[in-house]
Amino acid sequence: MTDSDTPPRADRRTALRATAGLATLSLAGCLGGGSDDAAVDGDDSADDASDDGADVAYTVERVAEGFENPWGLAFLPDDGRLLVTERPGRLSLLDPADGSAVSVAGAPEVFARGQGGLLDVAIHPSYPDDPRVYLTYAAADDSGAAATHVGSGRLRFDGSDAPALDGFESIRVAEPFLDSELHFGSRATFGPDDALFVTVGDRRDTAFGPDHVSQDRSNELGSTLRLTADGDPHPDNPFVDDSDARDTIYSYGHRNPQAMAVRSETGRVWQCEHGERDGDEINVIERGGNYGWPVASEACNYGTDERVAPSHRERGDVVAPVHYWPCGSGGFPPSGAVFYDGDAFPEWRGDLFAGTLAAQYLGRFTVEGAGPADVAVTEREPLLADRDWRVRALAVEPTTGYLYVSVDDADAPVVRLAPA
Template identity: 75%
Template sequence: MTDGPERTDRRTVLRATAGLAGGTALPALSGCLGGDGNDGTDDPSEDSPPDDGADVDYEIETVAEGFENPWGLAFLPDDGRLLVTERPGRLSLVDPADGTVEGVAGAPEVFAEGQGGLLDVAVHPDYHDDPRVYLTYAAANDAGEAATHVGSGRLALDGGDAPALDEFEPIRVAEPFRDSANHFGSRAAFGPEGALFVTVGDRRDTDFGPDHVSQDRSNELGATLRLTADGDAHPENPFVDNPDAADALYSYGHRNPQAIAVRPETGAVWQCEHGEEDGDEINATERGGNYGWPIASEACRYGTDDPVAPGHDERDDVIAPVHYWPCGSGGFPPSGAVFYDGEAFPEWRGDLLAGTLAAQYLGRFTVDGAGRDATVTERDPLLDDRGWRMRAVAVEPTTGHLYVAVDDGDAPVARIVPA
């Protein structure tokens, strides 16, 4: 990846880390650390709430290996097996009990260039009655231009045959198509009442004026879409009655959101997105909200200290992130997030866990309050001694064990368990 959001780590901070397997504290070089992040207060370190989950001991186990740039993880309900996407276009079914990996037939043809390919995976919330599996992916038109797609098919596991997605078809295309191989966004999650939320990047539009695609509500780029399970615009979306706006929009003004998570306590949809030079954000997404990109940002232009735009607090027509990494901090280029609600690590229950690519660790954030008024505090990083670009994270429903997918050409899916 050569585009800035998946930039090379600037290793600038020497920090002793805690919470590693066995409770051992090791010195580790960790650039782009969230300690330089900001929750919007003058001093994010002042009056931070105590961290009851700081001294949790854990171990890391390899579940399966040999994946090529795995991107998405999703557990089958009450089954124990795990769906894994690989960016070149493969979908696999993994049995965590013994590491068995089976290929799943029927995945779509994808545009596997730049940041494109087969991306996220989600399972219908009523899977037992409706065994649909949803994939997000980049695909091209006849002119070679690409767009973020959402598709679904029914997962067939019966009869002793190899698993397959039957009758897979695209159900939504985030238009317009663009001649770019970057910024597809492409995380998917089911929220309250079965609504499907999908993030779409700005497709690397570098026209940073008010006419930027992320500020143009007539298209579906730089946005969060809220869809029905069939891919239609949700009937309660904010702009369904506006003839000048795309009816699938839920929020807009985003750059490249590569993490989405539904908070169990509130049903609110949160997401993490890449900034330009730093300026990465965690957002509590609101219906109809404008999150500012690129007319408000905490980022700088690549290779400079020049702000892309005024900060969010300098405008009254945008929603500020609940946590961000300002220019000069090193940033937190994110990918994959989940609110932890499992049994294995009760001290982390309610925390937001988010992967970071360049900084190569799994971030843990405590959250106090709700919505845009929430206080988000980053805690000691997890897995920061591995040199792993963290692409995706998931919680196994029965055990509460954490699973992570590592972004590499020959990568593992790993499991975090109590020591």
């Protein structure tokens, strides 16, 4: 199932306030446990393991609303405030204490067409000693063709506490530039050794086969980049000595990864990516791994029941997903992911949360094993399934452990899940 982004229309941002705190949407929402449906899991056997995170009561609170297609969320460490990107090109700093939001000056000019625009945001691991903020975004060249960009600037506050990004500049462009408005990928996160991981989509290349851009390591499309904090290729990347490959590439064979998170127990990077018709995947990223697209896939061609390619498990030269939604399942078009490590919901610690767009809910997945060979992923009962919300991005508030969610809409809220 594909990611069909809504064209931006709204032009307002409003803080919601209540005399006793934030407005509460739902009291005592509960999760149900249970085993995975084999038809959804893509396996022949169901998982009947007990679910210790079931029946957790939570409230859904609107922190602020009126955002225009919010795409990325990142908390400032030891600060409590939240950076929010909006796809038309705005960057805001949101104070969860009172729902107020102020614009951050210095954001780049973006290509806000189709699925392009201002996309993800990440904070340097040494913030505030190193105050750099990283943005991923689509930007165009002089001909109007676009590419996924990574840029950084130093976050500063003047005497009136108005924030700005000083010296913002592009530090990496995932070439080539193309006329396509689709599949920019564009999640960013810092992993082990303070390496910056960035996903790049295949820009909706439909020339399926071994010469597809995602299988061609001479370009950066359909790949995971691993960069230094300055945007240079990481010196330990797998193809730094290969003259036929880009030295920024860490993994390849991806279609459109729009969710990425680091599992603290192992330090491994996980991704969720869009399939064609269904075929959405959860992957544990391996150094130098080929994730198959489009020569191996669990998806079917749009509008048909015909497989795009053989299954990953039918080829010995690709990395298979640890969880997937096969053709006919309805899919899980993903956007935004986080491993929960907070104190508010101890039953959820170690669980993977991922948003889904067209399916309109927040997914929770229990994870067993260190992986990738022995890892077992089980999808549990969905959260927020009654809201008709396209879930775009997730973040855990460091001090409280509340789970923050941005909704993808032209006039959208940022909400949080708190204990009931």
